[in-house]
Structures are given as structure tokens and as C-alpha cells.
Amino acid sequence: MTFTHEDEVHIGEACKLLTQIPHAGGEALARMFAAYPGTKSYFLKFGGFKASDDKVIQHGKKVVDALVQASQHLHDLEGQMHPLSVKHATELMVDPVNFEHLSHCIHVTIAAHHGEKYTAEMHRSLDKFLEKVSSVLVCLYR
Amino acid sequence: MVHWEATERQTITSFWGKVDLAAQGENSLQRLLYVNPWCCRYFHKFGDLSTISAIRKNSHVRAHGTKVLSALGDCIPHLGDIKGHLAPLSKLHCETLHVDPANFYLLGKIITIVLASHFGAKFTPEVQATFEKLVAVVAAALSSQYH
Numbered sequence: 001m002t003f004t005h006e007d008e009v010h011i012g013e014a015c016k017l018l019t020q021i022p023h024a025g026g027e028a029l030a031r032m033f034a035a036y037p038g039t040k041s042y043f044l045k046f047g048g049f050k051a052s053d054d055k056v057i058q059h060g061k062k063v064v065d066a067l068v069q070a071s072q073h074l075h076d077l078e079g080q081m082h083p084l085s086v087k088h089a090t091e092l093m094v095d096p097v098n099f100e101h102l103s104h105c106i107h108v109t110i111a112a113h114h115g116e117k118y119t120a121e122m123h124r125s126l127d128k129f130l131e132k133v134s135s136v137l138v139c140l141y142r
Numbered sequence: 143m144v145h146w147e148a149t150e151r152q153t154i155t156s157f158w159g160k161v162d163l164a165a166q167g168e169n170s171l172q173r174l175l176y177v178n179p180w181c182c183r184y185f186h187k188f189g190d191l192s193t194i195s196a197i198r199k200n201s202h203v204r205a206h207g208t209k210v211l212s213a214l215g216d217c218i219p220h221l222g223d224i225k226g227h228l229a230p231l232s233k234l235h236c237e238t239l240h241v242d243p244a245n246f247y248l249l250g251k252i253i254t255i256v257l258a259s260h261f262g263a264k265f266t267p268e269v270q271a272t273f274e275k276l277v278a279v280v281a282a283a284l285s286s287q288y289h
Contacts, residue, residue: 027267034267035274051267104251108270111259118259120194124177 001132003074003125010125014110014118015071018064021113024106025060027051031105032098039098063102070133081136089140096141099134106130144279146221153272157261158218164208170256171207172197174249181245214253217280225283232287243285250277 003011018024030051032039040046046055066084073080088094107126110118174181175197182191188202197203213231220227235241254273258265 031267031270034271104254105270107255108258108265111255112262112265115259115262120173120176120197123173123255127177 001128003128003132006121007125007128008074010119010122011071011074011129014122014126014129015068017110017114017118017122018106019068021109023051023057023060024109024113025062025064026053026057027060028102028105028109029056029060029063031108032102035105036098036101039101042092042094042098067106067130067133071129074129077132077136078139081133085136085138085140088137093141094137096134096138099130099137103127103130103134143223143225144221150272150275151221153269154218154221154276157257157264157269157273158215161211161215161257161260163211163215164204166253166256166260167207167209167211168204169207169259170211170249170253171203173256174252175203177252178248181248184239184241184245210249211253214277214280217276217283224279225286228280228283229287232284235284236288243281243288246281246284247278250274250281253277 021027030049030053033043033049033056040049043049043055043059046053046059049056051057066081070077070081078085107118107123110126172194175185175191176194179191185191185202185206188200188206190196191200191203217224217227235243235246254270254277257273258270261269
């Protein structure tokens with residue numbers, strides 16, 4: 001998968017919209033926990049799974065920070081994300097289907113806060129980016 | 143048979159009452175075709191769908207998007223038997239339209255995103271979960287007559 005110049009622009013715009021949302025990562029996680037309750041199985045220590053729960057907010061911030069960091073290295077995602085790929089392969093071992101669920105909830109979160117400012121162009125490029133990030137996170141699984 | 147809580151039925155009915163079938167239908171189909179361009183394979187009759195501006199200008203997209211979202215809305219009075227209600231449409235999609243059922247799930251996700259865009263903060267995680275259940279049930283029902 002390659003990112004065009006337009007993709008780079010739209011991914012940047014989408015990440016900007018994402019970071020303008022207070023606790024965006026926490027909200028995306030909370031949406032995922034509500035819509036896909038099986039995803040809670042990876043976070044049993046959280047105690048709560050609402051957008052207002054501290055651990056959800058904290059973990060959500062980690063996820064969004066990692067995504068924003070990755071978005072600045074579109075042409076070397078494998079390299080930039082290598083430590084996270086190792087962590088997911090050796091320690092976290094999250095079933096790959098769950099990255100699709102969280103990616104979907106990131107789109108929903110941005111759409112809910114920004115409406116039509118989240119254009120089809122940004123949606124497509126961000127979807128490409130999240131798909132690539134997901135595949136990098138599982139690339140060392142086997 | 144799918145079980146629906148009273149709160150889920152209420153959520154679906156009250157939110158659906160505020161959906162603009164043409165606007166959200168068009169938006170949903172536009173995004174499906176642009177974000178997942180392989181879906182265009184089913185719509186050669188629509189003409190040019192090669193760019194987002196061509197998709198936006200395409201009147202068939204608006205008409206068909208409205209039709210699809212209306213059909214989703216028509217399931218709501220039949221929440222107790224969506225599978226039965228959609229059996230004829232499922233047969234049509236299998237035997238005449240030859241649509242890969244994976245597309246029903248893709249469109250369901252896009253519709254959820256478009257509804258979030260339309261309703262904003264009111265589209266809470268709990269409301270989202272209810273609509274995710276609805277679109278998943280509809281997608282499964284549309285797949286049910288495939289052979």
C-alpha cells in the first residue's frame with residue numbers, strides 16, 4: 001500500500017480533527033467496548049469501560065498519540081512502529097479483527113464531533129492509514 | 143429470531159424519525175463507493191464513479207442511496223423478523239444482483255459513520271451499539287438466502 005501526496009494531506013487533516021476532540025482516544029475505545037463487547041476481554045484490569053473512566057481515557061491518549069506519531073512517518077511505518085509491532089506480537093497478542101473494530105470507532109468519533117467537516121476524502125485516506133497501521137501491528141505475529 | 147430490548151427499539155425508532163433518507167442515503171453510498179472503490183463493480187450502469195467529484199455529481203448515486211436507506215428503514219416495523227422480511231431482497235441480491243455479502247457489512251459500517259456525522263454528540267456509544275446491531279442483523283438477513 002502506498003500513500004499518495006493527497007493521502008498525506010488528508011491524513012494530516014483527519015489527525016488534526018481527531019486531536020481537536022477532547023479525549024478522542026478514550027471515546028473511540030468506549031464506542032468499541034459498547035459496540036463490540038468482546039474487546040473488553042483485553043482490558044479486564046480497567047474496571048470500567050465508559051468514556052469518562054480514567055483508565056479508558058489514559059489508554060485512549062496512548063493510542064491517539066501513537067497514531068499521530070505514526071502519521072508523520074507514512075513512508076516508513078514498519079520502522080517507526082517496530083517496538084509496537086514487537087509488543088503486540090509477544091505480549092499483547094490482540095486478535096487482528098479488533099484493529100478493524102477500533103479503526104471503525106475512530107471514524108465514528110471524528111464524524112460525531114466534526115460532521116461533514118470529516119469529508120469523504122479524509123475518510124478514505126484515514127481508512128487506508130488505519131488499515132496499514134493495523135497490518136504493521138500484526139506483522140510479527142507469525 | 144433476534145431479541146431487541148425495549149430501549150433498543152425506542153432508540154431505533156426515535157433516531158430513525160430524524161434521518162433524512164435522501165441526504166444520508168446519498169452520503170452513505172458516496173462514501174461506500176469512494177472509501178471502498180471495489181464496490182463500484184456493481185454499479186457500472188451508473189457511469190463515471192472514478193473520482194469523488196464524479197461520484198458527488200452522479201444522480202444515480204443519490205437515487206440509489208435513498209432507495210437503500212429507505213429499505214433499511216422499512217425493516218424497522220419488522221424488528222421481530224428482519225430475516226423473514228428481507229428474504230425476497232436477499233434472494234434478489236444473490237440470484238440477480240450477484241453481490242458479495244461482505245458488501246452488506248461494509249455498507250452497514252458506512253451508514254453508522256454517516257449517522258454519527260448527522261446526529262453528533264447524541265450518537266453516544268450506546269446509540270452506536272444499537273445501530274451497529276441493527277445493521278449487522280440486516281446484513282445477516284440479506285445474506286441468509288444465498289446459495
